[in-house]
Amino acid sequence: MSILRLPSLRRSALSLALMAAATSVHASDVEVLHWWTSGGEARAANVLKELLEAEGYGWEDFAVAGGGGETAMTVLKSRAMSGNPPSAAQIKGPEIQEWGELGLLGDLDEVAEQEGWNDLLPEVIADIMRHDGQYVAVPANVHRVNWLWANPEVLETAGVEMPTTLDELFSAGEAIREAGFVPLAHGGQDWQDATVFESVVLGSQGVDFYRQSLVELDPDALGSEQMVDALETFKRLRELMDEGMPGRDWNIATNMVIEGDAGFQLMGDWAKGEFTAAGLTAGEDYLCAAAPGSEDAFSFNVDSLAMFRVSDDDERSAQQALARLVLEPTFQEAFNLAKGSIPARPDLDMSAFDSCAEQSLADFKRTAEEGGLVPSMSHGMAVRADVQGAIFDVVTNYFNDASMSAEQAAERLVSAAQAASF
Template identity: 85%
Template sequence: MSTLKKTTLALALAGATLATTAQANEVEVLHWWTSGGEARAANVLKELMEAEGYGWQDFAVAGGGGETAMTVLKSRAMSGNPPSAAQIKGPEIQEWGELGLLGDLNGVADAEGWDELLPEVVADIMRHDGKYVAVPVNVHRVNWLWANPEVLEAAGVEMPTTLDELFEAGEAIREAGFVPLAHGGQAWQDATVFESVVLGGQGSEFYQQALVELDPEALGGEQMVAALEDFKRMRELMDEGMSGRDWNVATAMVIEGVAGFQLMGDWAKGEFTAAGLTAGEDYLCAAAPGTEDAFTFNIDSLAMFRVTDDEEREAQEALARLVLEPTFQEAFNLAKGSIPARPDLDMSEFDSCAQQSLADFQRTAEEGGLVPSMAHGMAVRADIQGAIFDVVTNYFNDADMPAEEAAERMVSAAEAASF
């Protein structure tokens, strides 16, 4: 049974009073775009809605990976009071669709030509039972390495292209007096580094077998053991103060020249942008070591909940339409660090990192290497993801746990959560 169907009445009661139902002709939008760059990006959509005469009730729930927001959303839905729209991703869109709680956006999709506009891999995720129930806001690339060029220069190192080169560069950076790899010790951040290490050391085919298809032989085999050993070595590059640190605080360490590198999705670029920095000059970006021929995607989307009021439905449909219009796609993604969900837009205003991201997205979609992010809710159901998170974080923080044991636990976690 899925996590959604296991949600307890206690959770529902806990969340029932957290917000009020949207009024007619307005939308209540639940999301977790709360850091500086993200909040600025979300405000663009609010302004576009208000310019067309619709109200926007902001329901922002902090927490980088969205776990807190999903808990609140389940509470609201169970109490019969869901928001008009919510930031939901990947397989969870299908779960909400199976519960019969999502609205039908096919009218907007047909009028706006979404089938022609969106890449098929993106459109598929937005549909349930053949109908559009969500609208994509962007496409994030997760497997990025960010760097401060002044720190690299001080240490006499270049951007690494393999895991071995990363470890070598890390040693030189530490000797030069800097933190090699900025990291926040939270489960979703551990998993973000882990999946990039799996991808960089073992390739996209193995990644697909292990972290998307949950093949027991891949999860428990020699390649996973090797990936886990590489992952544990990453701790040597991190500082002692990482426990509980938010991702954007880790990004600030790179911005401020405290740390050399960060492995994080391209939402980190929103923080560099907010700080007034220029890609390729003030900060560097490259595919995570070993992953130049792969693209781990994380698509933010807004799913629309079924409403009975005609004016609220009209406001919902306006929101869905505006999300995919060029004005919002450009403004939001420039602020957020991601790339547009529709590949037909002029990218001349975007920086070199975003232009590389779009080119790599299109190339990997055609040639292979385009894989969904396990760490960011695109590959497996939330209960399986949570079980994998537990194994990854416990192993990462336990100096005595051998990689073989962690691999065995990975198999058990995937099997247990599948029931």
């Protein structure tokens, strides 16, 4: 269960503790808690640090490793309970609303109005950044989760092309294994399992079913034959993975594709930051496509920085500067080029971006119009953290337990969603 929902955390007590807490950084500094720690992500975060320092403010880095952000959120909740949260933190999706409900987030409406955020941001993104109609966070980017990455040399050696359906993925995977490579690079961590599961649900059952089951948590959908079919397909993917996957970090799996040890990886477009950091060119040294069967869907994850309420005017000024810089073209371009995502504001010149990013932006706009734009369950955009955690447990336990049937897993998904909702 999320710490934010424990009865002992009363809003008034937390607020008073926050206002009275002695900060560990200088008032003109901003302590930023985030989990941008892999090669491409660290480069991206450093861009913002340099821009902030150029304006005379200090950046106190508080990086917490862990690709899915669960560890960082645990640390953040511990800091908040002690009345000493950082100035800014990487928070996203429904958790922004949870922190807002506790009265702990700062008001960014002034800088939002000065910079015209309402005109710059798509409404679907702007709405996530607001609590009770007030801006409390700023988006750094838009990630697409349902991507398939590939090494073209491995594919050529195996005599296969990029698959557009899950059946084609299985067929290509067998040919890649026969050619002496790992078909599908993967890291055996719960959030990575859920990332793959999400793409399988989208690719095998479509957007409407995905929304009903993994966003709305409809028990009829979660326990349906469609979910059983998706779970069975998901588990078959283990056949394409290697025995060394347990505990492997996502960027290590990406490096397997980079080095030509593996053919494919199902992972969000932050993986592209690793290809970029390795000096590789999209469309030549690596390939990208929507996860098989999900070309009409865009499962999104938005990295954002929320500002915690502070009493010192100098610290508030530093926060406002940080928020302004996040949406300015210089950072949006540099950050997203380094991280592999697309800008949160679609008005920017994309000429410096590669073909994968151009496709991502085009698909983002198209799916927003056609109804295929959906929040990522696996990356904290669709459901509360406690619900997400319950789903993670079922998905990863099923994926790693040969004796658990898809029917049993579907029943447990229903129970997990219902139990976590109370």
